[in-house]
Every structure is written in C-alpha cells, then in structure tokens.
Amino acid sequence: MASAHGSARIAVASFVGTAIEFYDFYIYGTAAALVLNSTFFPNLSPLNGTLAAFSTFAVAFLARPLGSLLFGHFGDRVGRKSMLVASLLTMGLSTVAIGLVPGYDTIGAAAPIILVLLRFLQGLGLGGEWGGAALLAAENAPEGRRGWFGAFPQLGPSIGFFAANGIFLLLSAALTDEAFRAWGWRVPFLASALLVLVGLVVRLKISETPVFAEVLRRQERSSLPLVEMVRRAPARLLLGGGVIITCYVVFYVTTTFGLSYSTTGLGLSRGAALGLQVLAIWAMALSTVLSCLAVDRLGRKPVLISGCVFTGLTGLVMFPLMNTGSTALIGLAFALGLAAMGWVYGPLGAYLPELFDTRYRYSASSFAYNLGGVLGGALAPTVAAALAGSSGPLAVGYYVAASAVVSLVCVLLLPETRHVRLGQQVQTT
Numbered sequence: 001m002a003s004a005h006g007s008a009r010i011a012v013a014s015f016v017g018t019a020i021e022f023y024d025f026y027i028y029g030t031a032a033a034l035v036l037n038s039t040f041f042p043n044l045s046p047l048n049g050t051l052a053a054f055s056t057f058a059v060a061f062l063a064r065p066l067g068s069l070l071f072g073h074f075g076d077r078v079g080r081k082s083m084l085v086a087s088l089l090t091m092g093l094s095t096v097a098i099g100l101v102p103g104y105d106t107i108g109a110a111a112p113i114i115l116v117l118l119r120f121l122q123g124l125g126l127g128g129e130w131g132g133a134a135l136l137a138a139e140n141a142p143e144g145r146r147g148w149f150g151a152f153p154q155l156g157p158s159i160g161f162f163a164a165n166g167i168f169l170l171l172s173a174a175l176t177d178e179a180f181r182a183w184g185w186r187v188p189f190l191a192s193a194l195l196v197l198v199g200l201v202v203r204l205k206i207s208e209t210p211v212f213a214e215v216l217r218r219q220e221r222s223s224l225p226l227v228e229m230v231r232r233a234p235a236r237l238l239l240g241g242g243v244i245i246t247c248y249v250v251f252y253v254t255t256t257f258g259l260s261y262s263t264t265g266l267g268l269s270r271g272a273a274l275g276l277q278v279l280a281i282w283a284m285a286l287s288t289v290l291s292c293l294a295v296d297r298l299g300r301k302p303v304l305i306s307g308c309v310f311t312g313l314t315g316l317v318m319f320p321l322m323n324t325g326s327t328a329l330i331g332l333a334f335a336l337g338l339a340a341m342g343w344v345y346g347p348l349g350a351y352l353p354e355l356f357d358t359r360y361r362y363s364a365s366s367f368a369y370n371l372g373g374v375l376g377g378a379l380a381p382t383v384a385a386a387l388a389g390s391s392g393p394l395a396v397g398y399y400v401a402a403s404a405v406v407s408l409v410c411v412l413l414l415p416e417t418r419h420v421r422l423g424q425q426v427q428t429t
Contacts, residue, residue: 011152013206014137017088018156019163020195021129024095025060025122026157026164027188029252032057032381033259034168034270035185039103040112050260052112054381057256059116060123061378064370067127069226072363075132076225079208079216080139080362084132085200091125092196094118099189131366138353139209139422144296146422150349151292158285158342161255162278164188169274211422215358225360229367235413236355237368242410243304243352244372246311247345249403252380253396254280254318254337260381261388262322262330272327280334287342295347299418301411304351307343308408314340315400319393337400344407354417361422376403 036056037049044052067087075083098118104111133153141149167188175184208216215221222228229237255277262268262276294303314336321333348369356364387395 009206010136010140011149013084013202014133015152015156015159016202017084017199018129018133018153019159020156020192020199021088021091021126022157022160023163023195024091024160024189024192025126026161026255027095027168027192028060028098028119028122029057029256029381030164030168030259030274031185031188033256034263035181036115038181039185040115042104046264050264051382051385054256054385056112056116056119057381058378059119060126061370061374063120063123064127064373065367067124068131068366068370069127069363070124071128072131072366073225075128075135075362075366076222076360080132080135080212081203081206081208083128083362084136084203084206087125087128087132088196088199088203089125091122091129092192092199094121094125095189095192096196098122099186099192127370128366130369131362134349134353134365134369135212135362136206136209138350139211139358141350143421146350146354147292147295147300147347151289151346152349154288154292154342154346154349155285157345158281158288161284162281165274165278165281167191169271169278172271172274211358220359222359225363229356229360229364232360233356233364237364237371239410239414240352240355240365240368241371241375243407243414244345244348244369245376245410246308246400246403246407247341247348248373248375248377249380250311250314250337250400251341252377253315253384253400254334254341256381257384257388257396258322258334258337260385261393265388265393266322266325266330268327268330273330276327276331276334280331280338283335284338284342284345287339288346291343291346292349295350295418299416300347300351300354301414301416303347304344304411305408307340307347308404308411310343311340311407312401312404315397315404317397318400319397323393351417353422354420355414358422 032053036053041049041052071083071087101114137149137153138146171180171184259273262273263270291303318333318337321329352365352368353361384396387399
C-alpha cells in the first residue's frame with residue numbers, strides 16, 4: 001500500500017496528465033465548433049464547412065484505438081510509467097503544431113491535410129493516455145478504495161474541459177471577432193507547450209505500479225498482449241467498449257454540437273454559450289466524484305445502471321429545454337448532459353481495469369475505452385448536426401437516449417468486479 005505522500009503523488013500524476021491531454025483534445029473540439037470551418041474550409045457553405053470541421057474532429061477517434069494498442073503493447077511489456085510520458089509528449093507536441101498550421105488562404109489544400117495528420121497524432125497520444133493513467137491509480141489503490149483512486153484520472157477531462165473553454169471564453173472577451181479568427185484561436189494550442197512541461201515534471205517522479213512490478217519480478221509479462229486479450233477476453237473487450245458509448249455521445253452532443261447549435265441555431269453569443277459550458281462542467285466534476293465514491297460502497301454495476309438511465313432521460317429533455325431560448329434553461333440542459341457524462345464515466349476508471357488480467361490490462365482496458373470512444377464520440381457531432389438538419393433537434397435527443405440503452409445492455413451483460421484483486425488472474429470465462 002502506498003504511503004500518504006506516495007498516494008498524493010500518484011493522485012496528482014494520474015490527474016495532471018489526463019487534465020492536460022484532455023485540454024489538448026477539447027480545445028480542438030471547441031475550435032472546430034467556432035472557427036476551423038472558416039479557417040480551413042472557406043470555400044464551403046457554412047453548414048458544409050461545419051460538417052467538414054467536425055469530420056476532422058472525428059479523425060482522432062479513429063486513431064485512438066491504434067494508440068491504445070501501440071502504447072498498450074509497450075505498457076504491458078515495458079511498464080506503465082514510460083508510456084505515460086510517451087503519450088503525453090505525442091499529444092502535446094501535435095497540439096502545439098496545430099496552433100502553427102497556416103490556414104487555407106495561405107497554403108491552400110495542404111492546410112486541411114496537415115490539420116488532419118496532426119489530429120490523427122492527437123488521437124494516438126490520447127489513445128495511450130487514459131489506460132496508463134487509470135492503471136497508475138487502480139494498481140496503486142488499497143483494496144476497497146479503487147473507485148476513489150480512480151476518480152483522479154476521471155476528473156482530468158472535467159478540468160481539461162474547463163481550462164479549454166475558459167481560455168476560449170477569455171479570448172472571445174478580449175479580442176475582436178476578426179482578431180480571434182485571425183490568430184486568437186491559436187493561443188490555446190500554443191499554450192499547451194507549458195502544460196506539457198508541467199506534466200512531464202510530475203510524471204517523471206513517479207514509480208512503476210506495484211502490481212506490474214510484481215509481474216516483472218515473476219517474469220510473467222505477456223509476449224503479445226494484443227493476441228492474449230483477444231483470445232482470452234473478446235466479449236469483455238466489446239462489452240467494456242459498449243459501456244462507454246453513451247458517455248461520449250452525451251458529452252459531445254452537449255459540448256461540441258451544443259456549442260454550435262446554441263450559437264448558430266438559437267442565436268446565443270459565443271461568449272454566453274462558452275460561459276454556460278464553463279459553469280456546467282462543474283456538474284460533470286461533481287457527478288464524477290460522487291459516482292466514484294458510490295462504487296466503493298454500492299458496487300460498480302448499480303451505479304453504472306443508474307447512470308445509463310439518467311443519461312437516457314437527459315437526452316429526452318435536453319433539446320426541449322434548449323429550444324425555449326432561455327439562457328438559464330440552455331445552461332440547465334448543458335449541466336444535465338455533463339452530469340450524465342460524469343455519472344457513467346467516473347466508475348470506469350476502476351471498472352475497466354478490473355475486467356482484465358495484469359498481463360494484458362493496459363492493452364485491453366485502453367482498447368475497450370477507445371473502442372467506446374470511436375463508436376460513441378467519433379461521429380457524435382456530425383450525426384447530431386445531420387439529425388438536427390434533417391429531422392430537427394429532438395431527434396438528437398433520441399440519439400442520446402438510444403446510446404444510453406446500448407450502454408445499459410452492455411453493463412447488464414458484464415460481471416460485478418468490486419471485490420476483484422488486481423494482483424490475481426482475472427477470470428474471463
């Protein structure tokens with residue numbers, strides 16, 4: 001068991017890295033909703049430009065499973081710590097580079113091509129990040145407290161999103177629209193360089209997890225973690241990915257699509273919409289913490305089941321609330337959507353690692369997590385925009401509710417893992 005000082009260092013290292021990497025990831029989503037269409041796709045109509053920007057957003061989700069397999073392989077072979085450093089560098093450097101890419105007016109068609117390549121690298125980095133951070137917390141946690149330790153990497157997205165939207169909000173308030181579109185949107189990407197340095201300092205000071213260190217001592221490393229996870233736990237890989245689908249759907253419908261819809265469809269100013277989302281993200285942080293506390297007392301499945309039900313109900317009321325045009329009710333819709341995300345997302349920091357054996361845990365939990373990201377998040381803004389355009393915004397709410405049903409079924413088919421000991425072989429049959 002880690003000392004109090006060691007526990008604090010583990011919590012900070014698992015939290016800081018995910019906060020920085022999700023900040024990098026989210027600033028792209030915010031930029032895609034606000035400015036990338038006109039900067040990189042100026043020859044398209046506003047609707048098609050928005051769809052094109054959201055399509056580049058989706059590229060990273062396609063890269064994330066590849067990143068999970070790449071970093072997961074070496075995380076299961078070499079160690080958790082080294083891959084946490086490598087994933088942070090991959091994500092951070094590609095984010096800074098996005099801030100330096102000239103627009104379409106300067107280099108023509110090369111601009112969106114470079115943008116897509118860098119977005120792909122972002123996806124690779126994030127694909128390896130979550131699994132390492134979750135395992136750092138879970139494999140160091142005392143028995144009976146994995147849910148709470150797992151809260152720290154799960155809080156990273158909330159704080160990363162707050163920082164991402166907060167900096168865009170400040171820039172929107174400080175700059176004219178012309179200056180924001182010309183260069184202001186690049187500032188959040190360039191600022192990532194400083195954040196990555198902070199993350200590296202923290203992560204270079206941590207030690208390897210005791211669970212994986214024991215695997216090394218016994219010389220029990222898997223030679224091919226990818227093959228072993230597919231052979232031993234195929235159903236859990238698919239069902240584990242299915243559990244997280246609704247998290248990504250409700251999150252990106254609420255944030256990326258919600259930001260675009262509230263500004264272009266409901267006439268809310270960019271600053272007002274960003275401000276509402278900055279306030280609403282605290283609902284996600286709170287529900288993440290509460291759900292992580294609950295899973296140590298009640299078990300993983302009861303909390304996840306209730307979270308899926310809440311997410312489905314949220315999808316049904318979200319757009320009726322937004323369509324009132326009331327700023328307060330739009331803010332409430334954002335808060336409900338983000339609270340739903342945190343409720344389901346929080347327990348997964350403990351639950352997904354518990355589903356798999358130590359020998360291939362990094363690869364398997366990362367792949368399941370990022371598979372859910374592809375299925376739930378890659379096209380969520382694009383699907384939402386298409387549904388709203390063809391069938392109206394209420395159809396987007398039904399899309400959220402349907403994703404909740406899919407995740408609920410997956411939770412029901414998976415076992416309870418509250419009492420699993422991570423140092424022992426996990427039964428998968």
